[in-house]
Amino acid sequence: MPTDDDITTVPDGTDIAGPKADALEALARLFGDRFSRAQAVRTHHANSITWHKPELPDAVIFPLSVDEVQQAVRICSAAALPIIAYGSGTSLEGQINASFGGVTFDLSRMNNIIAINAEDLDCEVEAGVTRLQLNSDLRDKGLFFPIDPGADTTIGGMAATRASGTNAVRYGTMRENVVSVTAVLANGTLIKTGNRARKSSAGYDLTRLLVGSEGTLAIITSVVVRLQGIPEKITAAVLPFETLDGACNTAIATIQLGLPIARIELIDEMQVKISNAYSRLSLAETPTLFVEFHGSEASVAEQVAQFREIAEEFGAQSFDMAEQPEDRSKLWQARHDTYWATSAWRPGSQVLTTDACVPISRLADCIAETRKDLDQHGLIGPIIGHIGDGNFHVTLLFDGDDAAEIAKVKAFVDRLSHRAVAMEGTCTGEHGIGQGKLVALLHELGPAVDVMRAIKRALDPKNIMNPGKIFHAVPAAAEGDHQ
Amino acid sequence: MPTDDDITTVPDGTDIAGPKADALEALARLFGDRFSRAQAVRTHHANSITWHKPELPDAVIFPLSVDEVQQAVRICSAAALPIIAYGSGTSLEGQINASFGGVTFDLSRMNNIIAINAEDLDCEVEAGVTRLQLNSDLRDKGLFFPIDPGADTTIGGMAATRASGTNAVRYGTMRENVVSVTAVLANGTLIKTGNRARKSSAGYDLTRLLVGSEGTLAIITSVVVRLQGIPEKITAAVLPFETLDGACNTAIATIQLGLPIARIELIDEMQVKISNAYSRLSLAETPTLFVEFHGSEASVAEQVAQFREIAEEFGAQSFDMAEQPEDRSKLWQARHDTYWATSAWRPGSQVLTTDACVPISRLADCIAETRKDLDQHGLIGPIIGHIGDGNFHVTLLFDGDDAAEIAKVKAFVDRLSHRAVAMEGTCTGEHGIGQGKLVALLHELGPAVDVMRAIKRALDPKNIMNPGKIFHAVPAAAEGDHQ
Numbered sequence: 001m002p003t004d005d006d007i008t009t010v011p012d013g014t015d016i017a018g019p020k021a022d023a024l025e026a027l028a029r030l031f032g033d034r035f036s037r038a039q040a041v042r043t044h045h046a047n048s049i050t051w052h053k054p055e056l057p058d059a060v061i062f063p064l065s066v067d068e069v070q071q072a073v074r075i076c077s078a079a080a081l082p083i084i085a086y087g088s089g090t091s092l093e094g095q096i097n098a099s100f101g102g103v104t105f106d107l108s109r110m111n112n113i114i115a116i117n118a119e120d121l122d123c124e125v126e127a128g129v130t131r132l133q134l135n136s137d138l139r140d141k142g143l144f145f146p147i148d149p150g151a152d153t154t155i156g157g158m159a160a161t162r163a164s165g166t167n168a169v170r171y172g173t174m175r176e177n178v179v180s181v182t183a184v185l186a187n188g189t190l191i192k193t194g195n196r197a198r199k200s201s202a203g204y205d206l207t208r209l210l211v212g213s214e215g216t217l218a219i220i221t222s223v224v225v226r227l228q229g230i231p232e233k234i235t236a237a238v239l240p241f242e243t244l245d246g247a248c249n250t251a252i253a254t255i256q257l258g259l260p261i262a263r264i265e266l267i268d269e270m271q272v273k274i275s276n277a278y279s280r281l282s283l284a285e286t287p288t289l290f291v292e293f294h295g296s297e298a299s300v301a302e303q304v305a306q307f308r309e310i311a312e313e314f315g316a317q318s319f320d321m322a323e324q325p326e327d328r329s330k331l332w333q334a335r336h337d338t339y340w341a342t343s344a345w346r347p348g349s350q351v352l353t354t355d356a357c358v359p360i361s362r363l364a365d366c367i368a369e370t371r372k373d374l375d376q377h378g379l380i381g382p383i384i385g386h387i388g389d390g391n392f393h394v395t396l397l398f399d400g401d402d403a404a405e406i407a408k409v410k411a412f413v414d415r416l417s418h419r420a421v422a423m424e425g426t427c428t429g430e431h432g433i434g435q436g437k438l439v440a441l442l443h444e445l446g447p448a449v450d451v452m453r454a455i456k457r458a459l460d461p462k463n464i465m466n467p468g469k470i471f472h473a474v475p476a477a478a479e480g481d482h483q
Numbered sequence: 484m485p486t487d488d489d490i491t492t493v494p495d496g497t498d499i500a501g502p503k504a505d506a507l508e509a510l511a512r513l514f515g516d517r518f519s520r521a522q523a524v525r526t527h528h529a530n531s532i533t534w535h536k537p538e539l540p541d542a543v544i545f546p547l548s549v550d551e552v553q554q555a556v557r558i559c560s561a562a563a564l565p566i567i568a569y570g571s572g573t574s575l576e577g578q579i580n581a582s583f584g585g586v587t588f589d590l591s592r593m594n595n596i597i598a599i600n601a602e603d604l605d606c607e608v609e610a611g612v613t614r615l616q617l618n619s620d621l622r623d624k625g626l627f628f629p630i631d632p633g634a635d636t637t638i639g640g641m642a643a644t645r646a647s648g649t650n651a652v653r654y655g656t657m658r659e660n661v662v663s664v665t666a667v668l669a670n671g672t673l674i675k676t677g678n679r680a681r682k683s684s685a686g687y688d689l690t691r692l693l694v695g696s697e698g699t700l701a702i703i704t705s706v707v708v709r710l711q712g713i714p715e716k717i718t719a720a721v722l723p724f725e726t727l728d729g730a731c732n733t734a735i736a737t738i739q740l741g742l743p744i745a746r747i748e749l750i751d752e753m754q755v756k757i758s759n760a761y762s763r764l765s766l767a768e769t770p771t772l773f774v775e776f777h778g779s780e781a782s783v784a785e786q787v788a789q790f791r792e793i794a795e796e797f798g799a800q801s802f803d804m805a806e807q808p809e810d811r812s813k814l815w816q817a818r819h820d821t822y823w824a825t826s827a828w829r830p831g832s833q834v835l836t837t838d839a840c841v842p843i844s845r846l847a848d849c850i851a852e853t854r855k856d857l858d859q860h861g862l863i864g865p866i867i868g869h870i871g872d873g874n875f876h877v878t879l880l881f882d883g884d885d886a887a888e889i890a891k892v893k894a895f896v897d898r899l900s901h902r903a904v905a906m907e908g909t910c911t912g913e914h915g916i917g918q919g920k921l922v923a924l925l926h927e928l929g930p931a932v933d934v935m936r937a938i939k940r941a942l943d944p945k946n947i948m949n950p951g952k953i954f955h956a957v958p959a960a961a962e963g964d965h966q
Contacts, residue, residue, distance in 0.1 A: 119739055119844040162684045173682050175691070176659060191931040197840040198872045199656050200909040201645045201695055203916055203924050203953055204935045208658070208691030212684055229741040256602055258712040298785055357680040361602040389681045426683040433686055441686050448674040451942065452687045458941035459934065470686055 016058060016101075023079035024059055027072060027103065034062040034109075045086055045096065045104045049151075049339065051352040051400070051409075052094030052435050057084055057104040064109055066182065066190060066221045073219065074188035076103055080462050083186075085215040087157025088130065090149075092353050093434025095161060095214050099468035105219060107156055113137055114222060122179055122196055124224045127156025143227045146171035149430070150336040156220045162212030164430040166335065169255075169388030170262040170294065173430065177226045178211050183218035186460040196224055209455070214432050215466035217459050231294035235304060236263075236322040236331055239291065239311050240284040244268060244371065246315035247287040248364035251387040253310045255360050259303055263292035264388040265335055268371070271342070271382035271395075278341030279334035284317070290335055292328070338384050342395040346380065350400030354413050354436075356420035357391040357429030366423055367392055370416060379412055391429035418443065433470045441470070499541060499584075506562035507542050510555060510586065517545040517592075528569055528579065528587045532634075532822065534835040534883070534892075535577030535918050540567055540587040547592055549665065549673060549704045556702065557671035559586055563945050566669075568698040570640025571613065573632075575836055576917025578644060578697050582951035588702060590639055596620055597705060605662055605679055607707045610639025626710045629654035632913070633819040639703045645695030647913040649818065652738075652871030653745040653777065656913065660709045661694050666701035669943040679707055692938070697915050698949035700942050714777035718787060719746075719805040719814055722774065722794050723767040727751060727854065729798035730770040731847035734870040736793045738843050742786055746775035747871040748818055751854070754825070754865035754878075761824030762817035767800070773818055775811070821867050825878040829863065833883030837896050837919075839903035840874040840912025849906055850875055853899060862895055874912035901926065916953045924953070 016024065028035045036042070037059045046054035058081070063069045076083050082102025089096055098104060110126040113134065117123060118141050125134060132152045134145050147158060149165035157163075159181060164173035171177065180194030193206040210218055241247040251264050267275065267288045276283055289311070293303045308319055322328045334341075343351050358366045367383060374381045374394070385392025394416065398405045417427035417440035427440035442449050453471055456463075467473060499507065511518045519525070520542045529537035541564070546552045559566050565585025572579055581587060593609040596617065600606060601624050608617060615635045617628050630641060632648035640646075642664060647656035654660065663677030676689040693701055724730040734747050750758065750771045759766055772794070776786045791802055805811045817824075826834050841849045850866060857864045857877065868875025877899065881888045900910035900923035910923035925932050936954055939946075950956060 117842065117844065119735070120842040121739065121741075122842070162688070164682055168682060172659075175682070175688065176655075185934070189930050189933075191934055192928065193931055194928070195904065195907045195909055196842045197874075197903075197908040197912060198843070199647055199651060199658070199840055199874060199912050201911045201913050201915040202909045202920070202927055203695075203932065204700075204938060205645070205658065205688075205691045205695055206931055206934055208688045209938075212686075212688055217687075229739075252602070256604065256712075258604075296785060299782055302779060302781055357682055359600065359603040359605070359679045360681070361600065391680075391682060420680075421678065424678045425680040426678055426685045428684045429680060429682050430684050432684040437685070444685055445675065445677070447672050448676055448689055449686065450672075451668070451674060451689055454941040455687060455692075455938055458937040 019079040020081055023075050023081050026075045027059060027061055030068070030071060031061045034064070036060050045089065045106060046098060048089045048091055048094070048096050049351070050092050050094050051350055052097055055097040055099050057098035058101045060104045060106055062106050062109050066184065069105065069184045069219055069221055070188045070190060072103070072105065073184050073186070077187055077462065077464060080464055082464050082467050083219065084466050085156070085160065085219045087128065087154030088152065090151040090153050091157065091161055091434065092431045093436040095432060095434040095466070095469055097435060099435065102464070108154065110221065116141065117196065118143060120196060121227045121229070122224055123227060124222055125155050126222050127154060127220050129155050131155060131158070138227065142230050144230050145225055146228050147174055147177055150339070155223050155225060159211050159220050159223050160213065160215050161432045162430065164386070164389070166263045166265055166332070166386055168386060169264055170260055171228060174211050175208060178207055179224040179226060180207050181210050181220045181224070182222040183210055183220045185218050186462065186465050212432065214434060214469050216456060216470050217465060233297045233300040234292060234294055234328065235300050236290065236292040236328045238283065238320045238322065238331065239289045239316040240286045240318060241288065242286065242315040242317065244287040244367060245364050247289050248367055248387060250289060250311045250314045250316065252360050252363060253314070254307060255388055257306065257310070259306055260295070261291060261303065261307065261388060262294040263290065265290040266383070266385040266387045266392065267335070267338070268383040271338055271384050274341045274345045274382055275334050275338060278344055279337055281334055286317070290331055339395065342382055342397060346397045349397040352396040352398070352409060352413070353393050353431070354396065354416060355391060355393045355429050355431045356416050356425060356427060357389060358420050358423045358425030360390045362423040362425065363387055363390050366419060366425070369419060370394065373412060373415060377408060377412060379408065389429060390425065414440065435469060438470070438472055502562040503564055506558050506564050509558045510542060510544055513551070513554060514544045517547070519543050528572065528589060529581060531572045531574055531577070531579050532834070533575050533577050534833055535580055538580040538582050540581035541584045543587045543589055545589045545592050549667065552588065552667045552702055552704055553671045553673060555586070555588065556667050556669070560670055560945065560947060563947055565947050565950050566702065567949050568639070568643065568702045570611065570637030571635065573634040573636050574640065574644055574917065575914045576919040578915060578917040578949070578952055580918060582918065585947070591637065593704065599624065600679065601626060603679060604710045604712070605707055606710055607705055608638050609705050610637060610703050612638050614638060614641070621710065625713050627713050628708055629711050630657055630660055633822070638706050638708060642694050642703050642706050643696065643698050644915045645913065647869070647872070649746045649748055649815070649869055651869060652747055653743055654711060657694050658691060661690055662707040662709060663690050664693050664703045664707070665705040666693055666703045668701050669945065669948050695915065697917060697952050699939060699953050700948060716780045716783040717775065717777055717811065718783050719773070719775040719811040721766065721803045721805065721814065722772045722799040723769045723801060724771065725769065725798040725800065727770040727850060728847050730772050731850055731870060733772060733794045733797045733799065735843050735846060736797070737790060738871055740789065740793070742789055743778070744774060744786065744790065744871060745777040746773065748773040749866070749868040749870045749875065750818070750821070751866040754821055754867050757828045757865055758817050758821055758824045761827055762820055764817055769800070773814055822878065825865055825880060829880045832880040835879040835881070835892060835896070836876050836914070837879065837899060838874060838876045838912050838914045839899050839908060839910060840872060841903050841906045841908030843873045845906040845908065846870055846873050849902060849908070852902060853877065856895060856898060860891055860895060862891065872912065873908065897923065918952060921953070921955055
């Protein structure tokens with residue numbers, strides 16, 4: 001009968017004994033030089049672009065096959081050693097931390113593209129394939145995988161955190177773009193949640209249950225994702241606005257009109273200033289939209305005309321087109337570099353990127369109140385957002401050694417979560433719960449979280465799958481409590 | 484400790500005693516004339532357009548509020564009385580049958596539209612609101628709810644069966660169009676699976692878990708669904724083809740090209756003949772596509788031009804436009820009446836509508852093999868399909884009193900399921916598992932079905948929520964097995 005104590009190992013890993021030590025030895029034998037307890041390797045795997053303190057695993061393994069994942073899970077399960085799935089380490093809420101020690105499964109070497117079914121607009125990839133790798137392979141087939149969270153994340157990790165990003169306003173998130181997954185359960189069983197049919201009513205939607213489960217229910221080993229044809233025409237543009245409100249209201253009207261815009265990103269005044277410095281841009285330092293349109297020549301022309309009309313109505317000061325691929329790349333690179341730009345703004349600072357998502361009608365209010373909140377509390381926090389989805393991020397800069405400043409930042413994040421929920425939104429549009437939003441999740445969904453816990457207990461009775469994420473450490477299950 | 488025997492009641496309900504009788508009495512007191520044990524009422528609620536034999540509940544209640552649903556669930560739970568949620572009774576795989584007796588919760592009187600948030604393109608409705616009722620309310624706001632399974636189903640029932648229909652090729656299924664649900668669990672707890680944000684990473688996707696769970700995990704009491712703006716321009720058309728293959732390949736090429744067609748329905752030669760007779764049409768008796776395009780004037784013109792080119796390449800013999808609303812209505816009414824047309828074709832016959840869904844590249848093969856299979860076995864079965872999704876139906880006509888013919892039909896349905904799965908598809912694209920595809924589900928998803936069972940046991944340890952659906956009767960849980 002495992003207890004929380006059983007799965008709390010000492011981070012430096014020196015005093016592990018008994019079944020856990022035996023399990024680590026078994027893994028060492030099985031994985032050879034793809035098993036490591038080196039401090040540097042363990043530290044690397046607990047380092048992420050997050051404000052959560054790194055918590056090191058006892059060991060890291062690099063499986064090459066589903067079979068190896070299954071064997072390793074069985075070894076860990078027998079010894080109640082926690083299992084942390086790792087893709088590219090770019091999650092933002094401490095999802096890869098080994099809060100109770102255990103073994104990090106680095107899936108980055110499982111990076112085969114299993115099949116590209118161009119005629120069905122889908123493909124199956126191993127969990128460690130990254131989105132840039134996939135898109136590079138797809139390019140000569142005239143196809144692309146649209147989900148773009150910025151970093152070059154693994155598809156498995158993106159599925160596990162229900163990632164989205166700049167293109168979601170048109171193409172959806174991982175929720176809509178994962179067709180099915182193959183995954184290894186806590187007891188080592190391999191399941192496939194579906195085939196390649198576009199739709200299915202065959203039982204519970206386990207695909208969607210595992211998408212966004214943050215490694216707490218199973219390790220995703222391969223993913224079937226939907227693909228899109230590369231549009232005949234792509235046009236991007238930059239629009240500076242007089243006011244934040246004008247930029248937000250342009251997004252709101254665009255969505256309400258049903259205009260199939262492919263990207264509509266807000267960069268607030270402070271972020272423009274920061275990005276100008278970092279990305280050598282010379283944008284007017286005023287709230288700005290980066291937008292992109294996909295379609296046929298005629299359709300893009302129509303979208304641009306409709307959009308310009310809306311934007312001008314809400315105070316767009318200009319509409320600078322980026323039609324050449326290199327101009328578009330520069331634009332989106334600057335957008336994706338906002339995290340690094342902000343980190344560099346006040347060197348030595350701790351960075352916390354948080355997110356919230358509200359119904360589009362509440363977006364302008366939510367952002368305005370959030371800006372006021374930041375200013376009132378003297379916090380440095382540029383705002384960016386995938387605002388066509390009602391989703392925005394605040395990148396907070398603070399002194400990670402100053403307890404008072406940390407407390408102030410945490411209080412702000414709590415207020416932001418509550419504000420979003422009060423506006424019928426969510427405390428996280430795309431970053432997940434991880435370690436950072438456990439309380440916010442309870443506030444947002446209340447008794448529904450008990451249902452999540454019940455599912456967790458049913459599928460992972462020993463609580464070995466990424467324990468301490470999504471939920472506070474779950475009380476151990478009683479012997480024979482689950483089959 | 485409940486056992487399967489405990490939840491097997493005698494259909495005529497006369498010899499119920501003990502806690503179950505007490506529970507029925509308590510419900511009678513609570514619901515007054517909205518409680519019925521009348522034979523006619525019970526029979527009505529076990530009658531569906533399905534080949535499964537009606538199995539009557541012990542009683543039917545008509546709740547008016549969430550609170551009443553919760554109270555009734557608590558009463559049923561205490562006595563381990565099965566609970567069957569009922570919307571409009573149009574499910575096709577026996578989902579509403581009371582296999583072990585119990586109480587049918589007819590939710591049709593919970594039919595309030597709670598809120599229409601036009602500016603967010605969503606609305607919240609009670610489970611008993613029907614799609615025609617909702618669309619009638621939405622019309623003057625310039626909005627519509629796109630999911631169209633044919634019958635005037637309730638939104639709650641559509642969510643519970645993960646319904647889709649003719650518009651899914653463009654707008655998605657209930658999986659993509661339900662934003663969140665409110666539901667009552669087996670123990671009477673009310674949960675809300677989310678708010679109204681377009682996307683969320685807040686914990687497990689309970690929305691998608693309940694969508695398609697066929698009443699086996701909870702009773703859905705209200706649903707937030709996405710809405711669409713009524714397109715500026717709608718054009719429908721009818722295209723007769725020389726061959727079935729030509730019609731299928733037109734759909735395949737349309738999807739592969741990424742053309743955002745709103746509807747693309749196959750009506751095979753036999754179905755055209757049947758529908759001509761029933762719906763007083765004069766279509767050429769050859770494989771035919773009914774299609775529809777939504778968008779701006781310019782976009783529809785572009786789509787039509789591209790589509791005609793594809794269709795002509797694959798042998799379309801003509802392209803008859805239906806631009807006027809009344810012409811389009813006539814067309815889609817005929818499509819939606821195919822079930823009734825086929826029923827009337829051989830009066831007195833039993834009708835079984837089955838479905839399968841395959842990756843689009845396999846569609847032509849799957850339909851051709853299925854047609855050959857039908858002909859080889861002397862079965863009457865017109866084929867229709869939402870073929871843009873790779874989804875098609877065979878409407879089998881047979882003598883329900885002839886055991887040999889029933890066996891032949893069942894064997895055909897099994898072969899069809901296996902054929903679809905062998906082509907990386909699914910045994911059901913939109914009708915669900917119900918009572919009819921329990922074995923097919925096991926064949927399709929194997930060990931993943933054990934995961935579904937584990938979830939079922941965790942959320943409904945007494946197995947009172949629509950028992951006998953999706954899974955074979957689940958062995959009862961041990962006392963104290965779940966919290």
